[in-house]
Amino acid sequence: MKIQIPIEKFKDIKTPFYYYDVKLLQQTLDVIKKEIDKYPNYYVHYAIKANANPLILDLISKSGLGADCVSGGEISAAIKAGFPSDKIVFAGVGKSDWEINLGLENDIFCFNVESIPELEIINELAAVKNKVAKICFRINPDVGAHTHANITTGLAENKFGIAMEDMEFVVSKAAEMKNVEFIGLHFHIGSQILEMDDFIALSKRINELQNRLEAENITVKHINVGGGLGIDYLKPDENPIPNFTDFFKTYAENLILRKGQCLHFELGRAVVGQCGNLITKTLFIKKGIQKQFCIVDAGMTDLIRPALYGAFHLVENLSSNEPKEKYDVVGPICESSDVFVKDFELNKCHRGDYLAIRSAGAYGEIMASTYNCRELPKGYSSEEFKS
Numbered sequence: 509m510k511i512q513i514p515i516e517k518f519k520d521i522k523t524p525f526y527y528y529d530v531k532l533l534q535q536t537l538d539v540i541k542k543e544i545d546k547y548p549n550y551y552v553h554y555a556i557k558a559n560a561n562p563l564i565l566d567l568i569s570k571s572g573l574g575a576d577c578v579s580g581g582e583i584s585a586a587i588k589a590g591f592p593s594d595k596i597v598f599a600g601v602g603k604s605d606w607e608i609n610l611g612l613e614n615d616i617f618c619f620n621v622e623s624i625p626e627l628e629i630i631n632e633l634a635a636v637k638n639k640v641a642k643i644c645f646r647i648n649p650d651v652g653a654h655t656h657a658n659i660t661t662g663l664a665e666n667k668f669g670i671a672m673e674d675m676e677f678v679v680s681k682a683a684e685m686k687n688v689e690f691i692g693l694h695f696h697i698g699s700q701i702l703e704m705d706d707f708i709a710l711s712k713r714i715n716e717l718q719n720r721l722e723a724e725n726i727t728v729k730h731i732n733v734g735g736g737l738g739i740d741y742l743k744p745d746e747n748p749i750p751n752f753t754d755f756f757k758t759y760a761e762n763l764i765l766r767k768g769q770c771l772h773f774e775l776g777r778a779v780v781g782q783c784g785n786l787i788t789k790t791l792f793i794k795k796g797i798q799k800q801f802c803i804v805d806a807g808m809t810d811l812i813r814p815a816l817y818g819a820f821h822l823v824e825n826l827s828s829n830e831p832k833e834k835y836d837v838v839g840p841i842c843e844s845s846d847v848f849v850k851d852f853e854l855n856k857c858h859r860g861d862y863l864a865i866r867s868a869g870a871y872g873e874i875m876a877s878t879y880n881c882r883e884l885p886k887g888y889s890s891e892e893f894k895s
């Protein structure tokens with residue numbers, strides 16, 4: 509089955525570009541809302557870094573989600589898009605002073621703190637403003653996620669978070685400081701996770717850590733388990749919306765919350781991944797000795813995930829129904845890694861055919877670069893092509 513994309517309306521639009529199926533995004537947001545409504549103490553923050561296109565942020569902020577930011581620029585983008593600042597969480601190992609100040613000025617909900625030196629600076633900067641910054645500690649739970657090595661973040665050797673052994677120490681440190689208020693624990697074990705067992709392992713680890721805190725008579729108001737829920741890159745049409753039911757249920761069944769505790773999630777890819785398609789035009793078909801190459805006008809500068817992570821994105825020829833042939837679909841960038849798929853079957857390709865590179869809504873447009881002095885790709889809403 510091919511995705512319904514109105515290529516006849518693309519004639520005047522410069523390729524490559526991102527085409528966002530906003531109907532699918534809205535359906536995804538509706539499902540998330542329906543699921544979290546089952547759990548009155550659950551809160552979802554959208555991870556802005558997955559896609560910060562204003563048209564996407566607008567829809568998501570209207571749906572009532574909070575925002576998970578990892579930079580000052582993202583805080584500004586979130587506020588501009590209408591996310592209330594008291595629903596903004598701010599993570600990152602290297603927060604600059606101006607970024608911390610921006611968070612303080614906007615009275616964001618929480619800073620997710622990743623080290624003692626950072627805690628000290630937040631305390632200092634908050635004192636200057638006569639404010640008390642709410643903080644969660646990002647604890648490294650040493651839980652490995654079954655995902656690509658470059659996107660697992662919760663192992664002991666990652667740069668992220670504070671070691672579990674140091675938890676009691678950093679909590680006691682925060683208690684001595686006047687301008688920070690310790691409100692909870694934060695975790696994030698990685699991305700594109702499809703094994704619910706990984707979330708169960710995290711839940712069990714959090715249960716242990718909460719027991720340890722309780723032994724010291726400390727209960728926190730907030731637990732934040734981060735994001736990481738994956739999407740189906742192989743079958744985007746069969747599984748356009750991730751299984752949020754199982755995801756939230758897994759936490760509900762395995763993470764033991766204390767009375768009055770709130771559970772926070774930071775979902776990026778699962779929200780926006782499937783709604784985005786990178787639309788590109790075929791430039792040339794080049795016959796090699798063993799292979800044929802379909803050379804397209806999109807490259808790793810528009811979608812870097814295949815080159816960076818070895819990620820797979822389904823490719824479809826939107827212009828042809830001729831019998832399938834095998835191609836390496838490659839871009840024009842002067843790098844050997846500028847390849848989308850290898851030995852992949854596509855309906856016979858010709859110069860001028862439109863190809864859709866699927867499931868490109870997350871970590872696609874936002875990671876685009878101008879390498880080779882290329883223009884950044886634009887992103888369009890499917891609504892713009894309606895007759």
Ligand SMILES: *Cc1c(COP(=O)(O)O)cnc(C)c1O
Binds near residue numbers: 557700778
């Ligand atoms: C990237 C990131 C997320 C979102 O991850 P997804 O896999 O896109 O859901 C959430 N929290 C933190 C701290 C992150 O760095």
